[in-house]
Amino acid sequence: MKQVNLGIIGGGTVGSGVYHAWRQNGALMASRLGMRVHLAQIAVKAFDEPRPYPIPESLLTTDWRSMVRRPDIDIVAELAGGTTVARDMVLEALRLGKPVVTANKALLSAHGEELFEAAGQSRANLYYEASVAGGIPIIKAIREGFVGNRITHLFGIVNGTCNYILTRMKQERAGFEAVLAEAHRLGYAEADPSLDVDGHDSLHKIGILASLAHGFWVRPETVHVEGIRGLSQADIQFAERLGYTIKLLGIIKAASPAGRAGRAARGSRIQVSVYPALIPSSHVLASVHHVFNAIFVRGDIVGDTLFYGRGAGKDATASAVLSDVADAALDLKFGTPCRVPPFVPHERAGAVIPIAQAVSRYYLRLTVLDQPGVLAQIAAILGRARISIASVIQPEGHAGDVVPLILMTHEAPNAPLAHALDRIQRLAVNRAPPVMIRVESFD
Ligand SMILES: NC(=O)c1ccc[n+]([C@@H]2O[C@H](COP(=O)([O-])OP(=O)(O)OC[C@H]3O[C@@H](n4cnc5c(N)ncnc54)[C@H](OP(=O)(O)O)[C@@H]3O)[C@@H](O)[C@H]2O)c1
DSSP: OEEEEEEEEOOSHHHHHHHHHHHHHHHHHHHHHTEEEEEEEEEOSOTTOOOSSOOOGGGEESOHHHHHHOTTOOEEEEOSOSSSHHHHHHHHHHHTTOOEEEOOHHHHHHHHHHHHHHHHHHTOOEEOGGGSSTTSOHHHIIIIITTTSOEEEEEEEOOHHHHHHHHHHHHHOOOHHHHHHHHHHTTSSOSSTHHHHTSHHHHHHHHHHHHHHHSSOOOGGGSEEOOSTTOOHHHHHHHHHTTEEEEEEEEEEEOSOSHHHHHHHHOOEEEEEEEEEEEETTSGGGGOOTTEEEEEEEETTTEEEEEEEEOSSHHHHHHHHHHHHHHHHHHHHHTOTTSSOSOOOOOTTOEEOOGGGOEEEEEEEEEEEOSTTHHHHHHHHHHHTTOOEEEEEOOSOOOSSEEEEEEEEOOEEHHHHHHHHHHHHTSTTEEEEEEEEEEOOOO
């Protein structure tokens, strides 16, 4: 039976998970592939570091460069993380013509264009299934399964930490800080949680998916990002009373004029954003709880599809890495190094629209004086901005002369809404900064 040798850089959460999964199911993989993948070596920083799954010392090296250069290493998996040395690791392997598997979304977000270019030049493939949504095979789905579709919409719950926090805030009426502390204690949140709760981890992943789905490189700085730090229990409860659930979503929406003529005229225009959104509690994404991830994809041919599973963790992520290793092994077996290229820029005039131009519905929570004529003043400002109100709720039971006023609007671009909120904030009857959360209805 033909054999290929795999060298892994990184023996931490993901690396040791891959070692464990390979030990458990390597023989099964071999029988499915008709070839063996031999895990030849694992490069780490230090031999004596504690690992989620123990790795025999005989497999370890602290010299990743020599491992990558070993002539008998056929495939390299970069599971070290970071964006500096990891870039060198991937480029070195590609330079040597070796296929690379990576789980590193931060690296792809920062240097993806360069790495895909290097892969193209060396005709060695670059696989990255584990970089988005852990064990969910969403890259393969977009890269291969939906190759005959235009992806018109993609909505992803792609950060397990945020979804865990929002789930518990809703279910237990707990505050953000308390749930974050608990998430940290349980190992779901880092000591510095900003990468997760401020939306940057979701940005890395949604940028990769947007680039892949729309065929031009989506630069992270063009993606509008809002995290969940500012969300209050009040908004979670008002949303629930209105029939909605708040989720942190990565959003990709085609914003081009429909049809071939429009696209040809000025390339495709897409919205790519990360923000907390009200979604109908009856929608399937509202039932995605705790650390689970889910990605809803709408293609113009396939219609609506949904992918659900664990978005991180040593085992789920190892599953995705092994899938990529299997593809790389088959490429080598059949001499088809770029059977499915890692990323094909096919939309050269594509662009991400600024958030100011993106259109959505809005949930607004205002804190205003409880006196006649307030609603009329607010409605006049929104009307001048051409934003029409869909419904208004003034919850009862608030003592004192300051009350919350909840408005749901119809669709409008972000720019006039921001302008209107600015004017509302300056009204004499306004008593606190207005809260705005976008509403996604999946229409
Ligand atoms: N954790 C997850 O659930 C998850 C999910 C999806 C994707 N990812 C991605 O997977 C990658 C790895 O994450 P992780 O959680 O496994 O990280 P980790 O637990 O911190 O492990 C990193 C590993 O890389 C090794 N390493 C770091 N620098 C090295 C160097 N210069 N030379 C050799 N080895 C080096 C470390 O060696 P020592 O062990 O000696 O310190 C360690 O084994 C990241 O890009 C991450 O974003 C992680």
